[in-house]
Amino acid sequence: LSARRDPIASTLQRIYDRVRRQPKRIVFAEGEEEQVMRAAVSYVNQKLGTAILLGRDDVIKENARNAGIELNKQGLEIINARLSRRNSIYTDYLYERMQRKGYLFRDCQRLINNDRNHFAACMVALGDADGIVTGVTRNYSTALDDIRRVIDAKPGHRVVGVSIVLARGRTVLVADTAVHDMP
Structure with missing residues (x-):
C-alpha cells in the first residue's frame, strides 16, 4: 500500500533490501557533526550494516549527548584517526601513491x-571499510579530490556523480554533473 501511495518508498525499499542481504561497513568521515551522527544511527537502526564515525571520541560523545543521540548501539564504532593503530599502514600506502607528485x-x-x-x-582502499559518507563540512569538489588522491577508478570505468532528488512523489536522477562539465 505504501509503495502505491509513494513511488519513492518502493524504490528505496528495493535498495534497502539489497543492502541488507550484504551489509557493508560505511565510514562517516565527519563523525563529529550532528547530522552525520543521526545518519550513522539511522544506517545501523535500519540494519544496513556497520557505521564507523570518524572523529575525536570525546567530541563525538559530547555532541551526541547535547543533541540527544544514543550512540551505544551494536554496529556503531568510533575511530579517532590520530590514535588509530592503522596509521602507519595508511601513511605508507598514501606515500607510495603520492611521492612522485x-x-x-x-x-x-x-x-x-x-x-x-x-x-x-585509505580505510576503503585497504579493505577496512566498504564505503564513505562525506561532504557535510566541505564542498563536493574538495571531498572528491581528497578521495581521488587515494582511490583510483576501476580500470575501464569512469568516475561519475549522481544526485537523487526525492520530491512531490517523484524520483529524479541528475547524473554526472558533479564530475564532468559536458557529460
Whole structure:
C-alpha cells in the first residue's frame, strides 16, 4: 500500500533490501557533526550494516549527548584517526601513491592524522571499510579530490556523480554533473 501511495518508498525499499542481504561497513568521515551522527544511527537502526564515525571520541560523545543521540548501539564504532593503530599502514600506502607528485612522507603522515577524508579513503582502499559518507563540512569538489588522491577508478570505468532528488512523489536522477562539465 505504501509503495502505491509513494513511488519513492518502493524504490528505496528495493535498495534497502539489497543492502541488507550484504551489509557493508560505511565510514562517516565527519563523525563529529550532528547530522552525520543521526545518519550513522539511522544506517545501523535500519540494519544496513556497520557505521564507523570518524572523529575525536570525546567530541563525538559530547555532541551526541547535547543533541540527544544514543550512540551505544551494536554496529556503531568510533575511530579517532590520530590514535588509530592503522596509521602507519595508511601513511605508507598514501606515500607510495603520492611521492612522485611532490608529497613528502611527513605530508602523507599529516594527511592521515589530520584529514578525515584521506583517512576514510585509505580505510576503503585497504579493505577496512566498504564505503564513505562525506561532504557535510566541505564542498563536493574538495571531498572528491581528497578521495581521488587515494582511490583510483576501476580500470575501464569512469568516475561519475549522481544526485537523487526525492520530491512531490517523484524520483529524479541528475547524473554526472558533479564530475564532468559536458557529460
